[in-house]
Amino acid sequence: MNAYLHAEISVKKRGGKIEDYLALHDFMDSTKELCSDNRHRILHTMWGIKRVVVPIFGHSFQNSAGKTVNVKDICEQDHILPDYRNRFIPTLSDFTDAIDPHKDDLQRLSAFYNDYKDDKEISELLISPLNNTGHIKSLLITHNSWFINEIIPKIFKRNIRLQAFPLAPSDLFNRMNFALWMDNGFEYPASAQKTKNIFSN
Structure with a gap:
């Protein structure tokens, strides 16, 4: 389902016009730039709503x-429920469970995190997937060039960083089954x- 169809759902439920909702739904699906199949839906979680979408769009409009x-x-x-046949909202752990671990994760992710550890608001957001899931590999969601230069500037009004990054979104999706x-x-995820x-009884 594309952003326009999601916006049509919003109009039917809440009134107004397509343009009221299109930017929000388009942003929810912006991760299609990172991964062209349905693994891209990392923002289709309560973590994504609370930590990313609401801080950018506000609680209401x-x-x-x-x-x-x-x-x-x-x-x-x-958006999320229609994408999953109105059956469930996946958790961040459902996505991170699908990521293959790597023996170098702790070292590489710690090195990435160290560049931001003294900035309280950014470091708290970057570490939130680990707090949410308990998985070191979950930090691949926030510890990459996309999150630093696309998400952080939108939430905290920071400048983009013109530099080479040691981790990219491909490091996440190449390892996500x-x-x-x-x-x-x-099918239903573990959560x-x-x-x-x-519902089957």
């Missing part, structure tokens, strides 16, 4: 019909197995 709409609700109800649940919700059992 007023649509062209004069109605205040909630950004979290739009992300959940108009495609799981069946990523295929538009035709939603209990939900699957409830």
Whole structure:
């Protein structure tokens, strides 16, 4: 489903016009630039909503019909759930479980983190995937050139860094396996197995 179709869902549910919602839905799918298949949906999680989308777009905004709409609700109800057949919202751990570990992860990711450790607001965001999942390999989501130069400037109004980076988004997606649940919700991820059992009984 593309951003325009998601925006149509928002209009039907919340009023206003396509243009009220298109930028938000387009941003949710901007990770398609990093990975052309459904592994790209790392922002389609509560971590993505809370740590990235809401800090950029705000908690709410007023649509062209004069109605205040909630950004979290739009992300959940108009974008993520429709992408997964209204069955579940995956967790960040569901994505990071699909990443193959590497023996050099701790060393490489620690070296990347050290450049930002003294900047409290950036370092807290960079380390949040580890706090969320417990997986060192989850830091590949934030410790890369895309996150530093695309996401950090949007959230904290920082300048981009014109430099070579030791880690890129390809380091993440080249090691992320495609799981069946990523295929538009035709299977359930580990976090939603209990939900699957409830609905199948």
